[in-house]
Amino acid sequence: NPYTGLVSRLRAAWLSGKTRPMEYRVAQLEALGRFLDEKKQDILEATASDMRKPSFEAYFSEILLCKNELNDTLNNLSCWMKDEHVEKSLVTQLDSVFIRKDPYGVVLIIAPWNYPIHLFLVPLIGAIAAGNCVIVKPSEITKNTERLVAEVLPCYLDNDCFAVVTAGVEETTKLLENKFDYIFFTGIPSVGRIVMTAAAKHLTPVTLELGGKNPCYVSDSCEVQNVARRVAWGRFFNAGQTCVAPDYILCSVEMQEKLLPALREAITEFYGPNPQESPDFARIVGDKQFQRVQALLSSGRMAIGGQTDEQERYIAPTVLADVQPSDPAMQEEIFGPILPIVVMASMDEAIDFINARPRPLALYVFSSDSKVVKEVLERTSSGDFCGNDTVMHVTLTSLPFGGIGNSGLGRYHGKFTFDTFTHLRSCLHRNMGLEAINALRYPPYSQQKLGLLTATFEIKRKGMCTLL
């Protein structure tokens, strides 16, 4: 196995305890900060070459949000690392009871191509902060970014403990045969299954950030132009290649009629009359993906956009109206700049429609009536939820980000990333004295001992006399 040597080397570094001290972790994290600052231009250029990522989008998602996570971590690391002392019971009053934050060891981060820096860097921040050694496998599909990361990142981080591996599908399969202490994967559900199956062989815990079709319900009472802007922004950012993008709209036939002109106006506001000429609109990442997304255009009726240019892998910001659940665009996660509208007779029908399908990563509801928002929230299930906007919930580092069911397991961002890569180890440090109290638990047993034991151990309902 071509990677066994690398994994062993990192494991030896891990066992040496090098990554444990806080000063070490801070130094590595600060180096990541310098990487983002000094290589900002290279990152913008690489992502532009790979998928014509507009520089504002690249700055926002690949630099700004990453710096946020980095600063949040650096500001709070000493607090997160501390032993957490917890409430004691009667018998342990004189003991020390705490939760130790232990790193796992050697962890693997596999990143996808749509936000090629962000989606390895943010987990990496947490993994380093938690004291692990890390192997990063960036996506082979965004070649320029992959090269940048493989060549430049090792100049900033300690190569004893951190490594970047470039690998395609076959090599990644080989990589996964090795034993890791944690695997963090972002990608599609089918590959998520493969990763988890490989992890099961070594009993390796995993976080899987997957995807699905994120529904967006628009109720009849809402400010249509604001809705249109927020939905269009979320849908067409990165040419639709965002795991939390609103995938399709559910609304009444009247709302559809109101939304179409509003969406048209929003798109023109954003990208001008010919989006192909706008510097602010991205392209599809590769030919295979282009073909796939293009095929979804034959769904419903083309209301806005629909133009494509194979040479540039350009697909115009497109809105499809009157889409049927059986249409191609409703069979898979779109991951492209196409927004289907599926007409629903009522909110109940919309909720049933959502609940009949695999649970999505994100769920969006637009309504000026907060009761409507709350009701959809209560009656559905999804990784995360955002009312009256799209995507923005991922920018708040205090909210956990992750899926449920087919859309994933585990969560991260902010402290949750640190927690993901930390084993919470329960510790009880007892006194050697006071052995007399322990005698209650030793054989030979008797009814009297049991009575006393019950009194000292039992958690009683509040309101009853308790010394616990």
Place this chain on the structure above:
Amino acid sequence: MERMKQAVERARAAFKSGRCRSLEFRIRQLKALERMVHEREEEILAAIEADLHKCGHNAYSHEILGVLGELALAVDKLPSWAAPQPVKRNLLTLRDEAYVHPEPLGVVLIIGAWNYPFVLVMQPLIGAIAAGGDPSVPAALGAVGEERGGSPSCRVCLLGNAVVVKPSEISEHTAQLVADLLPKYIDPELYPVVTGGVAETTELLTQRFDHIFYTGNSAVGKIVMAAAAKHLTPVTLELGGKSPCYIDKDCDLAVACRRITWGKYMNCGQTCIAPDYILCDASIQDKVVENIKTTLQEFYGEDVKRSPDYERIINKRHFQRVLALLEGQKIAHGGEADEASCFIAPTILTDVSPEAKVMEEEIFGPVLPIVTVRSVDEAIEFINRREKPLALYVFSNNKKLIKRVISETSSGGVTANDVIMHYFLATLPFGGVGNSGMGAYHGRHSFETFSHRRACLIKALKMEGANKLRYPPSSQKKVDWAKFFLLKRFNKGRVGLVVLALLGVVAAVVIKVSLG
């Protein structure tokens, strides 16, 4: 086999049904379980005795006490656990609602183990039933005029889990009792019990669950996780391993050995967090043996076989497995066995070689090997060369040494200067790491294991001005505003929230004017 599929399908239908599984409903189920434990105490103790030759007092303190404690805790704390938890907002979201909303996962599977057959099914079940949200609590803090009560049309309230319980067939009396009793006290469609062996469990694992909680050994743990992977089902695996116990030269040997004897030989050694083997300096090996022998006498009397407080090995297969570990070893005490009653006397082995068979697998029996090491460094190295254990024990008067052992090793949990006891604190998450498992439970950790914590951000449709800075077409001005609003600064000084809010409003207005 159809039985398995049907039970799961009915549970899923019950989960999705129009029944409103409010907080009150779940608390009622938990209280019913409390009644069950009190009313049926005799039968429960009898079943455990039949399975493990465990006397009533022992069974009560090992299995019933813990369950009653967890039930009381859950009933008490459930409203606070199930309430939405607001989170810190940034400048851009100051006027929005941001919180984590606990929700159920769906249909969960609990596979129990045979060594503590009642508590290892009941404790996860308590967490699984308790898990979920509470719609009657207004999520927005300071929401004025919102009434407490169910949400408007609570036709399908996905608030609590459905749970399929599969007790271990090896502890057959307790398995049968659980299958008989649970349907009499809690909703039989939402919480079905399925019984069966390997074949039935394999069939069960082909069904789709939303979480699988398994207690057992690592080999089967891998099978469970592989089956779960097919459906992307999250798992909690409470496995095992060889929990090391290091005894420092500087410690009160009498006390240490008494505590170790208690933890090692309870349940005839069949405890996942029993001290599996001892590491100590050769110079104290004999004293350790002496002290343990003395304690054994105190605990079980002259004739251990006659003591009502000493259990038996669960079945012939395990009896033979444990006995085989004694082959070729130096038996310093014990070694007597009687196949007819699956009796193995409390046994101590000395000068055990690290390569011996007894040092390869988890013993799960009343056999205590002592491996000599020359220093704590050697002990740490020895421990780190092996799979991460479920528990780690260290005895010493030297606090620094204890801190060092904890810091330089890894394990599910640790008790220093005692054994087992970290299990009994509901505030500590109980679980393994590496080969000894993943995930944790007990107390609030059980609730969180079986809940999905859904992040929620609820904005107003107004205040569009502030949003404009993120929309195309882009400009340097917008980039600068974005940085101002979003970028956390490293070591930012504390700015009053009021000032920030004011700044936010002013900025939004300015942007609206300059870009609008």
